[in-house]
Amino acid sequence: MTSTQLTLWQQLAAAPVLWLVVTIAVFMAASWLNQRCGRTPLLHPVVVSLSVIIVLLKLVNVSYAQYMEGAVLLKFLMGPAIVALAIPLYDNLARVRDLLVPLLVGCMAGALTAALSAVGVALLMGADITTVLSLAPKSVTSPIAIEVADKLGGYGSLAAGLVLITGALGCLMAPALFRWLKIDDPAVRGFTLGVSAHAMGTAFAFEYGAVAGAFSGLAMGLTGAFTAFVLPYLMILLGITAG
């Protein structure tokens, strides 16, 4: 490679649009792969995409900061997308109005169990405080978890990865646990999946029918909102803070 070619590559690598193109192209390929493999949570398009892109960046020796100059555009859209979660939440709320009180109780109990058990185990195992704070929102839908982890003093990106693993675990455990606990009601199945495995659980819940899907979407939205408001204060109360 001559020095002019190197300069050209360096200039291109610094162009924000390159990493936007790479991100979208890799994601499309990962979605296609996921569809070909029967939508298994083990090959989630986001997990596959981020792995491929990390390897790619390491290979061409481009830093995360440089990558983000282009990819930040996609990240910015996360904010409006979180706001838009109000639309399915509203649709589902209308459908389950009679059950609102038990659903709110169930979501609060589930959200607190998820956060406290994850934080508790991590602390007992002597994990770093930033790890603990990144684990705290792991049952919440990724965009909210990323923002909550950043606010808490954890790492949003670490939280994003942990959320995805949680979602996959929840979906993999679900069939056996429902059988073992003798849960047949699609509403309860959906709600449980939404609280413990967020959007991935909701996608999975639709396999138990539209009712399960609606309850799951509702549970995901409520758990996300409740966790975003309560977790920061809970962590301060328990004295689990960064620095």
Place this chain on the structure above:
Amino acid sequence: MLGGLLIILSCQLLGEGLVLALDIPVPGAVVGMLILLLGLMFYGEVIPGLRVAGEGLLKYLPLMLVPSGVGLMVHFELIARDWLAITLALLLSTLVTFVVTALLMERLKKPEAAEKESL
């Protein structure tokens, strides 16, 4: 569509503003989501333009998560140090949350369901 996007962005702006004004450690977008939810409950329906913009955004939500996920590359040292704690915390916590939520909901819905059947 553009009007719907404006409503969504305005809710986010309002949310970010409230978070700054009240100095609370809550993501502004989540406050924006609740503002939009309250607005929808008050208005009573989702106008078509808002639905198109909102569902368009949500359709590509997984793609928006990829850049944050790539940020894992900066934390390999932390993950290498804490991988056992992370694995155990994720496994146990997901299991416990699942069981607690399922059993609680099974118990809580019973009186309501019985009431419905008697109607």
